[in-house]
Amino acid sequence: MGDAQAPRSSERQDTLIAEWETHRPAVFGVAYRLLGSVADAEDVAQDVWLRAAGADLHEVADLRAWLVTVAARRSYDILKSARSRRESYVGPWLPEPLLTGPDAAQPVLVDESVSTAMLLIMEELSPPERVAFVLHDVFGLEFGRIAEVLDVSVPASRQLASRARRRVAKAKQSTADAPKAERERLLAIFRAAYESGDLAGLVRLLHPDAVYVTDGGGKVSAARKIIHGGRRVAEVMVRVGRMWRPDHIDFVEVGGELALVCRWQGRVYSIDTVQISDGLITAYRRVINPDKLSHV
Structure with a gap:
């Protein structure tokens, strides 16, 4: 039995x-x-x-x-x-990046609720x-x-x-995002301007009221306050780019949306997500806290 x-x-x-x-x-x-x-x-x-x-x-x-x-x-x-x-x-604080592309190790039900913007709204x-x-x-x-x-x-x-x-x-009314094709086009232009240190090019891509958010969690050097204003954001990014030049900046899908991954000295240094409205970047969010990148 x-x-x-x-x-x-x-x-x-x-x-x-x-x-x-x-x-x-x-x-x-x-x-x-x-x-x-x-x-x-x-x-x-x-x-x-x-x-x-x-x-x-x-x-x-x-x-x-x-x-x-x-x-x-x-x-x-x-x-x-x-x-x-x-x-x-x-x-x-920014959400931990979730890779959602075809090569992502963790399958997940992907919709707008895993985007960085939506997770911040739910926060x-x-x-x-x-x-x-x-x-x-x-x-x-x-x-x-x-x-x-x-x-x-x-x-x-x-x-x-x-x-x-x-x-x-109500929150989504002010965070309407761009369609996939526009996001791809704008990110490609942004990457070229950022890599070349083109201040004027970055200013043209950033909304006058754009914000720049960096999440270092106290583990690495990062701005501890949100930076406001498109020109100010562009100036900071150009200065940071001169001090720290990534080996590669590639495209990656994060939270169901195209984002940028910066690699430096053989490791992932940052994952950057953007919010786009009316053809301009309204929010640039960079996760550099190594604890949040260890799974990437």
Whole structure:
């Protein structure tokens, strides 16, 4: 009898492993959208797998929803503690770059909610609002599950999602981005101007009210305040370019959008994402914190 049970147990394990590989991108995806960190999302995914492997899932009708719910609950706990860490973070905070191109090691459900601009918008939401918005509007979970994650009533979870949706919609009105072809064209021109130290060329590409954000996390030299004004941004970038000349500047897909990756002395030095509106760069965001680039 024991011999008969062992094969059945093995078959269940094999089935779970196969289903896990199918649903893992969603587990990672919900955690990344909530936390803005690849490393934290990987840790959450590992925690969810261990929970699933040790659970009795016979009564689970929708395994994807169950896994996503477990990931959201764990991420919510981390998100609440992350708020205090953000306050002590050295300099501006930017999301950890998520490679989403065809060669990316981590498959993820790619849509606008993993773009740098969108993650920064969601960063302004309260943790409950962010969870409600991501679970309902991105992953389509029912409010009953969301209420369980947040430990609130179903009507309260609906209100949180609705409030978050309004706030996101309002913020998106001022962050409308360019289509793919325009982004490719503008980034190619920008790269050439940056590599040649063409101040006038950079000024022409930057919106007069453009901002330049660098995330060094106190680990490397970086501006600890946001730099405002297109000409000022261009001047800083030219000066930085003269001091530090990257070996290569290549294109890479980050958060579903074309970005730039700068390599220096055989390693990734920075990943730069841009926000474009009306043919001009309105925000240039550079991640140089080595802790956020170690997975690239």
